[in-house]
Amino acid sequence: MSRGGSSLRGADAALLRALEEVRARCDVEARKAADPVHFVHRYAERDDQELVAMIASALAFGNVKALCAKIEEALSRLGPRVAEVADDPAAVRARLAGFRHRVYRDEDLARLLIGARRVQRAHGSLGKALTDKLDALGDLREALGAWVAEIREKGELGAGAGGRRGATHILPDPGKGSAVKRILLLLRWMARPADGVDLGLWDVPTSRLIIPVDTHIHKLSRNLGLTARTSADFRAAEEITAALARLDPEDPVKYDFSLCHLGMLQTCPSKRDPVACEGCGVKPVCRHWRRGAR
Ligand code: SF4
Structure with a gap:
């Protein structure tokens, strides 16, 4: 169960709000078909x-x-x-x-x-x-x-x-x-x-799952401050999962589907680009758009 933001403060609370918004806006049936x-x-x-x-x-x-x-x-x-x-x-x-x-x-x-x-x-x-x-x-x-x-x-x-x-x-x-993304995706x-x-x-507790990391998820995760690792490797997947577990320790990878499809729909320039970033669901918490970012 999500912590619902009640015990979260500051950056984590804002991140949770943004991820819940991305999840709520995801057209699951349309994205599942793709x-x-x-x-x-x-x-x-x-x-x-x-x-x-x-x-x-x-x-x-x-x-x-x-x-x-x-x-x-x-x-x-x-x-x-x-x-x-x-x-x-x-x-x-x-x-x-x-x-x-x-x-x-x-x-x-x-x-x-x-x-x-x-x-x-x-x-x-x-x-x-x-x-x-x-x-x-x-x-x-x-x-x-x-x-x-x-x-x-x-x-x-x-x-x-x-x-x-x-x-x-x-x-x-x-x-x-x-990162063995495809195995973690299967899991x-x-x-x-x-x-x-x-x-x-499968009877594997959701709290044990690790997020499947590809280039889209890695880029988004870096922009959201979930990892600083430059390689999209297994340690990056563990770091990103640990960061998401602060929002929901019982099910940290629940945002994977919507984030993955956000990554497919939004070509992320990984820089402050008013045209390319228009409509990006995580813009409020993206490091390129935080106050003082260039
Ligand atoms: S706001 Fe722009 S740079 Fe940040 S994650 Fe979204 S598309 Fe990428």
């Missing part, structure tokens, strides 16, 4: 939803229109029962043959899906596989690292690919320091309560 999470909502069975979320988040790399077209293509090749097909590695490979998206090839996506399905079957669900690791290790980043390692091992992801970038990039290791989709966008399928 977001890869909408693919997950097409499926009714939990096994299919988890695997579709894995595919959609893994391919969420690059221009949003182009990546949504590629997710559509992959899902249409796999048909309506993704989990059933994923039980048959030969069928997965046949259906995905020739698929490409940026650095990812058909074999990368096939191995990801096969590995995810094997983990899903071994633990009952991909979410249970993660919470088992979280219970054992205590730390979210370590648990995600072990979860990724198990999927990669079961799918032989990376093996036999000659060290090609796509085979490792499609499901990166959270221990390497990068947000699956763990935040069902609100029409996120699905509430």
